[in-house]
Amino acid sequence: MLPWKSEPAGRFEELVVDSAVLRGNPLGDPHERPLLVYLPPGYDEDESRRYPAVYVGQGYTGHLGMWWNRPAFRQPYPELMDAMFARGEAPPAIVVFFDAWTALGGSQFLDSPATGRYHTYLCEEVVPFVDGRFRTLAGRDHRGISGKSSGGYGAMVTAMLRPDVFGALATHAGDALFEVSNQPAFPRLARQLRDQYGGSYDAFLREFRERSIPRDGDIELLELYAYAAAYSADEDGTVRMPFDDNGALIAPVWQRWLDRDPVVMAAKPQYAEALRSMRGIWIDAGRRDEYFLDLGASAFLDRVLAAGVKQPQVYFELFDAGHGGIEYRYPLALAWLSERLAP
Structure with missing residues (x-):
């Protein structure tokens, strides 16, 4: 070929x-x-x-x-x-x-x-x-x-x-x-956010945008944030994540994901x-x-x-x-x- x-x-x-x-x-x-x-x-x-x-x-x-x-x-x-x-x-x-x-x-x-x-x-x-x-x-x-x-x-x-x-x-x-394809990753991502970014998606996004090349774990964190931006953003543009600092579901936000x-x-x-x-x-x-x-x-x-x-x-x-x-x-x-x- x-x-x-x-x-x-x-x-x-x-x-x-x-x-x-x-x-x-x-x-x-x-x-x-x-x-x-x-x-x-x-x-x-x-x-x-x-x-x-x-x-x-x-x-x-x-x-x-x-x-x-x-x-x-x-x-x-x-x-x-x-x-x-x-x-x-x-x-x-x-x-x-x-x-x-x-x-x-x-x-x-x-x-x-x-x-x-x-x-x-x-x-x-x-x-x-x-x-x-x-x-x-x-x-x-x-x-x-x-x-x-x-x-x-x-x-x-x-x-x-x-x-x-x-x-x-x-x-x-x-x-x-989504409960099979997305939800199992939530605890792992919550732990990654805690250990690398003090539990803050804002801190992750700030560092990600400053890097010239993504590092290990960046894309998975960004992917879940992109999904949340699509499925569970407020009218003012605030992005709501479907899990808390411990990786547990936030039911009202998760429902917005399920609706899509x-x-x-x-x-x-x-x-x-x-x-x-x-x-x-x-x-x-x-x-x-x-x-x-x-x-x-x-x-x-x-x-x-x-x-x-x-x-x-x-x-x-x-x-x-x-x-x-x-x-x-x-x-x-x-x-x-x-x-x-x-x-």
Whole structure:
């Protein structure tokens, strides 16, 4: 396998979205955001043809440039996807790689008074931007959303929150079942905060921002803070952590997290109705996932089926892998979504 980029059969457009809703965001992050749009083979040959679109979000700490990262003996997702379409293994689709990075490493694709309005940015700015510039089939029945880890979380909750915008989803090891995937880390992080930062997240953040390179333990502390900024921030931007100095749950704050857990959301009538409206729901995870997101995937599947989603609309698989290095799964889900979103 060649260790450098190959010439694509389709075409990639690099664009910038000037976001009104991200302007002046609480973290001071850029309101001009990069966007990568893939146009499948044949797009330039028939100017009358329109295509379904699939939007792709990244995991925590992911940013747009990382899509082209190339480990030894592996191909990055954009190349795997392009080769799949070139071989005719799926109906052609436009694929949109969008950016929701923040100074905290991610936004969970939600609107938050602590980070910014990233859910609104996607649904009200990025989607119309793409529909206005490319020959999409501009309707929810021909528009899907996918992602891995935090990106998989974004796919689940965005489809439930805005079924008028997205009509199918794919989640790869998406964040879910928070009491299993997140809560076990709370005592360990409380101890780390106590021993290294006097129990103060403010002290950690201050030191983290002064360091040129993160040190061991930084990213996990920052990740939980980023989640709290997404799930449990007050209207004035104050971030409420779901555990106290001893790592024990703070029940009212933890409930705010659970209210944004896809497994909990899926049991609520309005979100169950949204799931029933989906043309396709792909759920997968590695059965050795280090964050137990295979259990989150199984729990989400249970809720999807309990909501009344019919089995032909759902694909579920636990495969032999951990949390990382599963980019080979993404084209499988993309092909499956493309079939269900095609006219």
